[in-house]
């Protein structure tokens with residue numbers, strides 16, 4: 001598929017191979033996601049969803065198989081090049097926010113930018129814009145403990161977007177939120193999709209998954225695409 005932005009072939013992950021603690025977390029996953037798609041991944045606890053997400057996000061390396069991230073074979077990269085690819089291509093929204101408690105919302109958002117290549121003024125400007133885009137222009141100097149759960153999650157999303165990555169990966173981004181706040185986060189994802197981002201979202205909630213264009217279900221390390229539902233989505 002020429003326009004696949006995420007493409008895996010036989011992607012496998014074994015934790016602690018050859019030991020008593022060995023876990024085969026992923027069995028040969030073949031996945032193709034096109035630019036601009038919004039995809040949901042569901043499946044029971046322990047089925048391998050986060051393992052797959054970490055591989056797609058270049059946070060971990062597979063035991064076997066290939067991963068092409070925007071056409072680049074990740075296995076050919078050394079750690080430094082992989083980190084650069086991750087910075088340029090991928091925004092990662094972690095379950096449970098992962099914000100730094102002593103830093104303000106703005107400082108948290110600026111974290112992934114690094115200091116080397118962007119002048120301070122521009123960094124600040126992009127931080128203001130990212131927070132404004134998630135509706136938090138007036139909360140820039142709040143620390144995480146001074147924000148609601150949904151606001152913290154939106155800071156985490158702004159942080160994931162600060163380098164304007166084409167791919168946004170979100171592991172249970174609405175799991176800790178009430179349904180109203182969850183809806184707000186989902187509309188934000190839909191807006192990002194309409195702006196051209198590719199979105200992969202892990203969720204336990206079928207109602208959340210219903211917003212995606214395609215849904216996959218992970219079972220015991222195997223990924224299966226759900227047939228599209230007929231009728232109104």
Ligand SMILES: Nc1ncnc2c1ncn2[C@@H]1O[C@H](COP(=O)(O)OP(=O)(O)OP(=O)(O)O)[C@@H](O)[C@H]1O
Nearest residue numbers: 015016023025043044045046047048049050051052
């Ligand atoms: N670092 C690790 N070392 C060893 N085993 C691991 C590691 N991370 C995950 N596992 C195991 O791999 C399997 C898949 O874990 P994973 O975190 O991908 O599941 P998940 O589908 O994200 O579950 P959940 O919905 O609970 O977040 C589980 O059996 C888990 O115990």
Ligand SMILES: [Mg+2]
Nearest residue numbers: 049050051171
């Ligand atoms: Mg998980």
